[in-house]
Amino acid sequence: MAHASDAFELPSIVRFLLNFSAIETSETLQSASSSPPPIDQSNPLIRELIAQLRFSKRFIVFYNVVLLVIFFAVAISYWGGRWRQWSKTKGNARRLERGRLLSENDTLSEEVAEDKEDIRNTSGSSSASSSTLGGISSPPVQTKGGSINDEETPLIGSSTSIVLSRSGIRAAHIIKSWLQYQPAPIPIINKTLPSNQTSLAILAFVGLNIFFLFYHIPPKMVMIAVVADRASLLFVVNLPLLYLFAAKNQPIRSLTGYSYESLNIVHRRLGELLCLLAVIHFTGFMAVWYVLIRPREPSLVDFLLKKIIVLGIGAFIAYETLYFTSLGSFRQVWYELFLALHVLLQVAALAFLFFHHHQSRLYVGIALAIFIMDRVIYRLFFRTAIFDAELLTYPDYETVGVKVTIPDRSFKYRLLSSIFGTKSITSGWLPTQHIFLNVPTLEPTAQHILQSHPFTIASRAPLSSTSESFANQPHTLELVVRAQSGFSRTLLHHAQRHQHVKVRLDGPYGSQRARHTLEGSDYVIIVAGGSGIAVTWPLTWSLLDKAEDVESAQQQRSHPKAKKILFVWVAQQRQHWSWVPEPGLDSFRMEKDVTVCITDPTSESGRPDLRRIISDWVLQLGSVEISKQQKFGVVSSGPDGMNRTVRNLSSEMVACGWNVNVEVEKFGW
Numbered sequence: 167m168a169h170a171s172d173a174f175e176l177p178s179i180v181r182f183l184l185n186f187s188a189i190e191t192s193e194t195l196q197s198a199s200s201s202p203p204p205i206d207q208s209n210p211l212i213r214e215l216i217a218q219l220r221f222s223k224r225f226i227v228f229y230n231v232v233l234l235v236i237f238f239a240v241a242i243s244y245w246g247g248r249w250r251q252w253s254k255t256k257g258n259a260r261r262l263e264r265g266r267l268l269s270e271n272d273t274l275s276e277e278v279a280e281d282k283e284d285i286r287n288t289s290g291s292s293s294a295s296s297s298t299l300g301g302i303s304s305p306p307v308q309t310k311g312g313s314i315n316d317e318e319t320p321l322i323g324s325s326t327s328i329v330l331s332r333s334g335i336r337a338a339h340i341i342k343s344w345l346q347y348q349p350a351p352i353p354i355i356n357k358t359l360p361s362n363q364t365s366l367a368i369l370a371f372v373g374l375n376i377f378f379l380f381y382h383i384p385p386k387m388v389m390i391a392v393v394a395d396r397a398s399l400l401f402v403v404n405l406p407l408l409y410l411f412a413a414k415n416q417p418i419r420s421l422t423g424y425s426y427e428s429l430n431i432v433h434r435r436l437g438e439l440l441c442l443l444a445v446i447h448f449t450g451f452m453a454v455w456y457v458l459i460r461p462r463e464p465s466l467v468d469f470l471l472k473k474i475i476v477l478g479i480g481a482f483i484a485y486e487t488l489y490f491t492s493l494g495s496f497r498q499v500w501y502e503l504f505l506a507l508h509v510l511l512q513v514a515a516l517a518f519l520f521f522h523h524h525q526s527r528l529y530v531g532i533a534l535a536i537f538i539m540d541r542v543i544y545r546l547f548f549r550t551a552i553f554d555a556e557l558l559t560y561p562d563y564e565t566v567g568v569k570v571t572i573p574d575r576s577f578k579y580r581l582l583s584s585i586f587g588t589k590s591i592t593s594g595w596l597p598t599q600h601i602f603l604n605v606p607t608l609e610p611t612a613q614h615i616l617q618s619h620p621f622t623i624a625s626r627a628p629l630s631s632t633s634e635s636f637a638n639q640p641h642t643l644e645l646v647v648r649a650q651s652g653f654s655r656t657l658l659h660h661a662q663r664h665q666h667v668k669v670r671l672d673g674p675y676g677s678q679r680a681r682h683t684l685e686g687s688d689y690v691i692i693v694a695g696g697s698g699i700a701v702t703w704p705l706t707w708s709l710l711d712k713a714e715d716v717e718s719a720q721q722q723r724s725h726p727k728a729k730k731i732l733f734v735w736v737a738q739q740r741q742h743w744s745w746v747p748e749p750g751l752d753s754f755r756m757e758k759d760v761t762v763c764i765t766d767p768t769s770e771s772g773r774p775d776l777r778r779i780i781s782d783w784v785l786q787l788g789s790v791e792i793s794k795q796q797k798f799g800v801v802s803s804g805p806d807g808m809n810r811t812v813r814n815l816s817s818e819m820v821a822c823g824w825n826v827n828v829e830v831e832k833f834g835w
Contacts, residue, residue, distance in 0.1 A: 211388060218392045221382060223525075226399045229378050233407070241421040248423075251686040343821035346828060348813045351806075358806045360431060361813060368435050375400055375439060379446075387457060394450025401443045402519070402529040408436050409533040413540035414675050415549065425677035427600075427620075434492070441489045444482050451475075477522040484515035502617060502652050512537065545602075545672050549590050555669040557661035560646075562741035566654070566661045568603065568621075568645040570669065591643065591671045594628045597704040598680050598831060601673030603645065608656050608667075618672055619653050621645045624700035624745070626707045643671075646700050646745050680801045680829040684709060687799030687827070689787070690731040691780060693812050695804020696738055701831045702803055703746055706733055710757060731760045732783045736774055736808065740767045776811050784819075798824060803831035 345363035352359065359365065379396055383389050410416055411433035412426060419425040426433075455469050469475065488511040490496065497504045516537075520530045556569040572592060591601060602618035625644035649658040660667065680701075684690050690709065694702040709731065733754060737743060743764070754762045761783060765774040798819065802812035809830045816828040 214384075215388055215392065218383065218389065219395060222392065222396050222399060225381065226378065226396075226403055229374075229400070229403055232374065237422075244421070244423045248682065251682070254686070339820055339823055343817045346813060346817040346820060346826075348810045348817075350810075358810075364431065368432065371432075372435075372439060375404075375443075379443075390450050390457070391454050394447050394454065397443045397446040397450065398523070399525070401440055401447065402526040404436060404440055404443075405519075405526075405529045406532040406536060408433065408440060409536040409540075411436065413536055414673075415540045415544040416536070419677060423677060423679045423682070425675060427675070428677050428679070437489060437492065441486055444485055448478070448482050474522060477518050481515050481518035481522055484511050484518060487511055488515065502613065505617060509541075550670055550672045551590050551592050552668060552670050555667050557657075557665055557667055559658070559661050560741065561744050562739055564649050564658070565742070565745070566647040566649065566658050567745075568647060568669065570643045570645075570671065572641045572643055589674075591674055594641070595623050595643070595674040596676070596678055596681070597627045597708040598678065598701050599623055599627075599674035599676035601643075601645075601671045601675070603647075604670040604672065605657060605660075605667055606670065608653075608660055614653065614656070617653060618670070620675075621647060622676075622700040623674065624703060626711070627704050646697055648697050680831055681705060681708060683827050683829050684799040684801060686797060688729050688796040689798045691734075691783075691798065691800045691812075692731065693734045693736075693776065693780075693800075693802045693804065693808070695736045695802075695808040696742070697745075698803030698805075698831070699735055699737075699745060700803075702733070702735070702801065703750075705801060706731065706754070706760075707750075710754075710760070729759060730787065731757075732763065732780065733760060734763045734765070734776070734779060736765050736768060736776070736804065738768050740770070742767070776808065777815055780812075780815055796825065798826040800826060800828040801831065802828070806832075 345366070346361055348361045349359045351357055379393070379400060383392050383396070410418065411429045414426050416426065418429065455466065459469065460466075470479070488508065491504055491507045491511070516530050516534055519526050553570045553572070558567040558569070559565070560567060572594075595601075600620050600622045602620050604614075604616075604618040606615045608614040622645075623643055624646045625642055628641050647654050647657060649655045684692075684705070692702045692706055735746075751762065751764070754760050763779055763783075765771075765779075768774075798816075800812060800816045802809045809832060813828055813830060816826045819826045
């Protein structure tokens with residue numbers, strides 16, 4: 167606590183702090199304190215305050231270093247996993263090729279044996295070698311006799327159909343299971359929570375900020391000013407990260423595999439953290455005024471009307487308003503207003519912050535550069551294209567289909583756009599990717615001309631978007647738009663009156679972690695709920711499509727098709743089945759390694775027992791032991807409750823010793 171004898175000096179200290187918190191030299195100190203009373207540097211309390219402010223400025227640099235270390239650690243982990251997956255699949259491909267060659271040698275030996283009986287034994291020996299190699303790539307699987315009728319049968323029960331030794335369960339399985347587990351929603355407010363892994367990462371990030379906020383600050387009243395100043399420093403150093411996580415065009419996806427929609431939850435939590443830091447900064451200086459300044463200068467109005475305070479309050483109001491208008495309850499009711507305010511308030515907040523204090527200008531400049539590069543340069547000039555679209559209304563009269571024919575572009579154009587990161591939809595797309603749809607002719611035109619809404623591409627992805635074969639033919643892009651309110655409802659009304667419309671497509675965007683997970687798995691479980699079929703339909707096709715050109719053939723050899731696939735679709739209404747063409751479903755059913763399960767509509771039969779469906783399929787894989795090295799890849803896309811069920815079922819499998827990786831395709835939390 168500050169002593170009474172120090173009170174005379176404190177107002178001048180605070181005035182100095184407000185204007186020149188970045189203290190470098192004693193000359194700067196003297197020039198900053200032109201108004202009486204003068205600052206007495208001989209006072210120990212003043213010297214301690216100045217030392218703390220200087221330390222904060224040096225200490226905050228290490229925060230950026232820590233973030234860079236974490237970022238590169240995640241990138242190394244991601245690419246290390248990709249390399250191991252690539253090495254494994256290449257090894258399997260080599261073994262398959264070796265087995266094929268040995269099999270050909272066996273056939274040749276048998277032909278020779280017909281004329282040369284003295285080499286028949288050699289031929290038989292070669293045949294045995296071929297069987298062994300064939301078993302490496304495709305182990306024998308027997309169908310389990312009987313059925314499971316007990317609703318309470320656990321996923322991994324005591325049945326001898328699957329031999330799973332409990333002694334093989336290690337602590338790593340328990341930890342991975344807990345990390346994959348998704349807790350129930352928060353009661354009363356019904357707030358959906360992410361997986362424990364995501365929550366732990368976010369808590370660690372918040373803890374890092376708490377550490378940098380309070381480290382090395384002694385518990386003295388005058389140090390309120392230091393805490394307030396440290397909060398402002400943390401705010402500005404986190405600002406570029408906030409804009410980077412929200413940017414559609416950024417390097418994080420290429421380096422870590424996480425696209426902006428996967429990072430949306432981190433973006434939101436970081437925004438909440440910045441709002442809290444702004445509150446600490448604002449209330450801290452208000453406390454400084456009340457405790458330290460008010461006894462000598464009681465006018466609060468004079469304090470608040472200082473230029474630096476006015477600009478700070480402007481930035482504070484802009485960011486806090488930005489937060490409250492970003493809440494889910496606001497977005498769901500006034501989504502279009504949310505989009506407009508999100509852009510306008512960001513620009514206003516950055517302007518206020520830039521002039522509020524000189525220390526913030528570098529970080530504001532970086533954040534602004536990210537915003538301009540993403541929103542203006544990339545999204546308007548490189549990633550956007552205009553097409554004629556066909557509109558159709560599905561039988562439920564609540565869903566709009568948007569079909570766009572993507573014309574062919576030269577192979578050279580596609581290759582260059584991929585290299586320089588300016589790839590637009592004209593260069594093709596990949597499964598699970600989405601685009602931003604803009605229909606400028608919708609009425610009222612002034613409202614929709616600048617609005618873009620994200621929709622997952624529901625059509626099969628081209629076999630190879632960077633190959634010459636892709637450039638030789640057009641491809642059809644399809645979107646499934648469920649009418650809610652605002653833009654989607656207006657588009658439905660327009661589709662009921664018109665069959666064609668001009669559209670602007672921005673994209674494609676999206677992570678490929680789900681596809682990579684399934685490609686590296688031996689057994690695949692894909693679950694869709696409602697419009698989540700727009701994600702799982704192209705994803706399943708990507709596992710089944712055969713290469714048509716040389717490049718795709720090479721990829722097919724290095725990424726062999728999954729052995730078994732379970733495809734589950736839970737639709738709300740029977741009319742929703744029309745979202746997927748029947749011939750495509752028939753093609754799925756004809757695949758011997760694909761099990762298709764389309765449940766009765768939930769509006770007629772209620773929610774299906776997904777645990778039972780998946781458990782039965784896993785148990786019926788065979789009566790022999792499935793190798794612990796073999797992987798299960800699980801992808802779920804649908805309502806929160808369904809995603810949680812699938813994720814936690816995968817968590818149970820991991821706890822029982824299975825090698826299961828799960829990906830949930832969902833935009834934020």
